[in-house]
Amino acid sequence: MGTSAARSSLYLAIGNVASKVIAGVGQAMFGVLLGPDAFGTYAFVIGIVTIANIFRDGGISDHLVRLGPRVDTRVTNEALAGAIATNSLAALALAGVAQLVGLRPEHAEVGTLLVVAAAAMPLGSHFGVAVGVLQSRCEFKKAALLFFVQAAVQVLSALALAALWHSAMALVLGLVISAAASSLVGVRLARINVWPGTNGWARGMTMIHQSKWLMAGSLGTALVTGGDYLGLGLSWTNALLGIYFFGYQIPAQLGGVASSVGQVLLASLPRATTAEARQQLLMSGTSALGYIVAPLCFCVVLVLPLAERLIWGDRWHDAVVVGQILAALFPLRLLLAVARSTRIAAGEYRRWTVHIGVAGAGLFAVSSASGRLTTDPAVVAGIIGGFLACTVAAMTCSALRTQGISYVRALRVVLEPYALCALLAIPPLALTQLVTGDVIAPSIVAALAGLAIYGALVGVTVRSLNPQVWHRIRAVASAPFAQKSAAADVDGAVTPRVNEALRK
Numbered sequence: 001m002g003t004s005a006a007r008s009s010l011y012l013a014i015g016n017v018a019s020k021v022i023a024g025v026g027q028a029m030f031g032v033l034l035g036p037d038a039f040g041t042y043a044f045v046i047g048i049v050t051i052a053n054i055f056r057d058g059g060i061s062d063h064l065v066r067l068g069p070r071v072d073t074r075v076t077n078e079a080l081a082g083a084i085a086t087n088s089l090a091a092l093a094l095a096g097v098a099q100l101v102g103l104r105p106e107h108a109e110v111g112t113l114l115v116v117a118a119a120a121m122p123l124g125s126h127f128g129v130a131v132g133v134l135q136s137r138c139e140f141k142k143a144a145l146l147f148f149v150q151a152a153v154q155v156l157s158a159l160a161l162a163a164l165w166h167s168a169m170a171l172v173l174g175l176v177i178s179a180a181a182s183s184l185v186g187v188r189l190a191r192i193n194v195w196p197g198t199n200g201w202a203r204g205m206t207m208i209h210q211s212k213w214l215m216a217g218s219l220g221t222a223l224v225t226g227g228d229y230l231g232l233g234l235s236w237t238n239a240l241l242g243i244y245f246f247g248y249q250i251p252a253q254l255g256g257v258a259s260s261v262g263q264v265l266l267a268s269l270p271r272a273t274t275a276e277a278r279q280q281l282l283m284s285g286t287s288a289l290g291y292i293v294a295p296l297c298f299c300v301v302l303v304l305p306l307a308e309r310l311i312w313g314d315r316w317h318d319a320v321v322v323g324q325i326l327a328a329l330f331p332l333r334l335l336l337a338v339a340r341s342t343r344i345a346a347g348e349y350r351r352w353t354v355h356i357g358v359a360g361a362g363l364f365a366v367s368s369a370s371g372r373l374t375t376d377p378a379v380v381a382g383i384i385g386g387f388l389a390c391t392v393a394a395m396t397c398s399a400l401r402t403q404g405i406s407y408v409r410a411l412r413v414v415l416e417p418y419a420l421c422a423l424l425a426i427p428p429l430a431l432t433q434l435v436t437g438d439v440i441a442p443s444i445v446a447a448l449a450g451l452a453i454y455g456a457l458v459g460v461t462v463r464s465l466n467p468q469v470w471h472r473i474r475a476v477a478s479a480p481f482a483q484k485s486a487a488a489d490v491d492g493a494v495t496p497r498v499n500e501a502l503r504k
Contacts, residue, residue, distance in 0.1 A: 018148050019147050019148045019150070019151035019152070022148075022151050022152050022155050022156075023151055023155055023253055024253045025155070026155035026156075026158065026159055027246075027249055027250065027253070028311050028312075029159055029162075030158070030162060030171070031246065031311065031312050031315065031316055032311075032312065032315075033159075033162045033166060034162060034166060034167075034170075034171075035242070036238070036239040036240075036242030036243055037239050037242060038166070038167055038168045038171075039168075039241075039242030039243075039245050039246050040233075040236075040237070040238030040239055040240065040241035040242030040243075040245065041109055041238050041242075042113075042168040042171045042172070042242075042245070043241050043242065043244075043245035044107075044110055044229060044230070044233035044238070044241060045110055045113045045114060045117060045168065045172060046226055046229060048094070048097065048101070048110075048114060048230065049094065049114070049117050049175075060079045060082050060083050060086075060128070060129065060132065061079075061083075061128045061129065061131055061132035063079075064076075064079055064129070064132030064133055064135075064136050065132055065135045065136050065344075066344060066345065066347070067136060068136050069136075071132075071133060071136040071137070073193075076129065076133055076192050076193070077197055078196070079129050079132065079133075080125065080126065080129050080192065080193065080195075080196040081196035083125040083126075083128055083129050084122060084125045084196070087121040087122045087124065087125045087128075088121075088122045090121050091118040091119065091121040091122050092118075094114055094117070094118040094121070095114070095115050095118045097114065098110075098111045098112070098113075098114035098115045098118070099111065101114060102114075109168070112169075113168060113169060116169070116176060117172050117175055117176070119176050119179075120175045120178075120179040121179075123176065123179040123180045123183060124179035124180075124182065124183055126183035126184075126186050126187050126192065126194070127146070127150065127179065127183045127186045129186070129190070129192060130183075130186025130189060130190035131143060131146060131147075131186070133190040133192060134146065134189065134190050142189045142190070145185075146182065146185060146186055146189055149181065149182055149185045150178050150181075150182035151178075153174075153177060153178045153181040153182065154174045154175060154177070154178035155174070157173070157174045157177040157178065158170050158171050158173065158174025161173050220353065220355075220356030220357035220359060220360035220361070221340075221356055221360065222360065223357075223359075223360025223361060223363055224336070224356060224360045224363055224388070227360055227363040227364035227367060228244075228248075228363060228364075228367040228384050229241065229244075229245060230364065230367075231363070231364045231365070231366075231367030231368035231371060232244060232368075232371040232380065234368060234371070235368065235371040235372050236371050236375065240375055240377060243316075243318050243319045243322060243377045244319075244377045244380065244381065246319045246322075246323075247316075247319035247320070247321075247322025247323035247326060247377065247381065248322070248323070248381075250300060250304065250319075250323040250326075250327065251297055251300055251323060251326050251327035251330040252330075254293055254296050254300070254330065254334070275403070278403055279403055279404055282338070282342060282400055282403055282405065283400075283405065283409070283413055285338065286335065286338050286396070286400070286413045286414065287413050287416075287417065287466075289334070289335065289337070289338065290331065290335070290413070290414070290416070290417025290418060291417045291421070291462055291466075293331050293334050294331040294417050294418050294420075294421035295421050295454070295455070295458045297327045297330045297331050298327070298328065298421055298422065298424075298425040299454065300323070300324075300327040301324045301328050301425065301429065302425070302428055302429060302432055302447060302450050302451060302454065303447050303450075303451065304320055304323050304324055304327070305320050305324075305432075305443075306432075306440075306443050306444065306447045308320050309440065309443070310440070318377065319377070321377075321378040321381075322377045322378055322381045325378060325381040325382050325385055326381050326384075326385050328385075328422070329385035329386060329388070329389045330385070331417070331418045331421070332388075332389035332390075332393045332414070332418055333385070333388045333389055333392050335392050335393065335396045335414060336392045336395070336396070338396050338399070338400075339355075339392065339395045339396040339398075339399040340352065340356070342399040342400065342402070342403060343402075346403070348402065355395055355398070356395075359388075359391045359392070359395065362387065362391065363384065363388060363391075366383060366384060366387045367380075367384055370383045370384065393414050393415070396410070396414050397410040397411055397414055400413075416466075420461065420462075420465075421458060424454060424457040424458055427453065427454075427457070428449075428450035428451070428453045428454040428457075429450065431446055431449065431450050431453070432446050432447055432450045434446070
């Protein structure tokens with residue numbers, strides 16, 4: 001990626017990594033304070049809330065990013081009016097669904113939680129618009145700060161409530177508090193109005209109409225994000241669903257890195273003036289993402305059994321294998337950020353809606369069927385993880401092909417990092433598996449040795465076989481320390497120096 005894109009990726013990555021660290025610490029604490037039943041109830045609630053989020057912001061946030069420099073006060077007010085209107089309607093619809101769900105005695109608590117969760121949707125309207133405005137200006141440092149505030153408030157407030165109230169209600173209330181706080185901070189950072197005004201309301205529906213396909217595509221995204229919880233929740237007990245949900249949340253904390261790259265690609269692609277520049281940006285971004293997230297995911301596979309013993313004392317032993325399986329397949333799943341950014345930046349809203357809709361419906365069907373066939377969370381994790389890995393890899397190759405990249409090159413840039421990092425993980429994984437037992441000290445030494453060996457193997461191999469990627473990752477890491485960092489690059493202007501970097 002060019003210097004501007006590299007620096008922007010790092011800013012977002014730092015913010016997202018910080019957010020995920022907060023979320024990871026929260027996950028560890030929630031595992032101590034709450035049990036499988038509470039996590040299962042929360043997972044079922046999140047599955048329904050995610051579906052309701054198809055109307056959240058009306059797809060306006062992504063539409064603002066694509067408008068880029070054309071976003072001004074008038075456009076922002078229209079976007080805010082549209083977001084408040086759609087989020088309020090979505091909250092009312094979710095409250096209605098809650099009444100229906102609560103009619104079943106076994107889901108009475110879920111119905112109550114859904115009503116509370118509905119309040120987070122209108123409260124978060126300003127946050128969504130602020131994110132779109134900041135990214136349209138390429139103010140990625142402020143966007144990263146906003147994401148961090150959202151995650152930190154959600155985790156800290158939920159932890160405080162969970163310590164007093166050992167139920168899923170603590171997690172849901174954390175969503176509501178976070179929505180309100182992040183909106184207040186977003187108004188300040190993005191310098192947007194609190195109220196859209198008369199003109200904003202008059203033209204707000206126009207903004208919704210322009211982003212209707214993005215809103216429709218949100219249904220597929222919602223199913224890909226939470227369709228497995230919803231499908232499994234129809235046939236599993238809360239305790240079983242809680243084990244799967246807890247195992248999934250461990251590798252899911254790495255999604256922030258992919259989100260960072262996807263957000264920068266979405267903002268950078270419209271500014272790449274030639275097809276060659278766009279292809280280079282996509283190939284570089286996809287390859288760098290693969291070589292960053294794949295080693296991280298396999299590190300999770302290596303240390304998760306030991307971490308579970310140290311943090312939770314075998315309380316979540318059944319979720320360890322689930323987390324390992326999902327982490328091993330997660331690198332390909334995270335490439336969804338590349339496919340999404342490529343389609344939206346090219347204005348292919350309808351095609352993206354169709355593709356993500358098919359993937360989401362397929363995940364829901366696969367989850368429902370596998371949940372009825374077996375109650376083994378590990379088996380289900382393998383089925384769901386394998387389905388999503390193959391589906392997202394195919395979607396990413398298809399999206400890259402629309403930018404003139406051949407299927408052979410696309411398949412290579414998608415699979416090469418994953419296959420290489422998976423093969424290199426075998427020796428350290430075998431080492432950690434050999435050293436097991438009741439004594440914890442040898443397991444700690446083996447895990448640390450495995451991580452060191454794996455890091456060395458990945459570093460040496462990538463530097464030898466693909467030096468361009470190695471130098472590109474180093475460029476991303478050193479971007480903030482480069483002298484005379486071009487502030488205009490971050491604030492939205494693409495300088496001649498960056499264009500030259502893109503061409504190279």
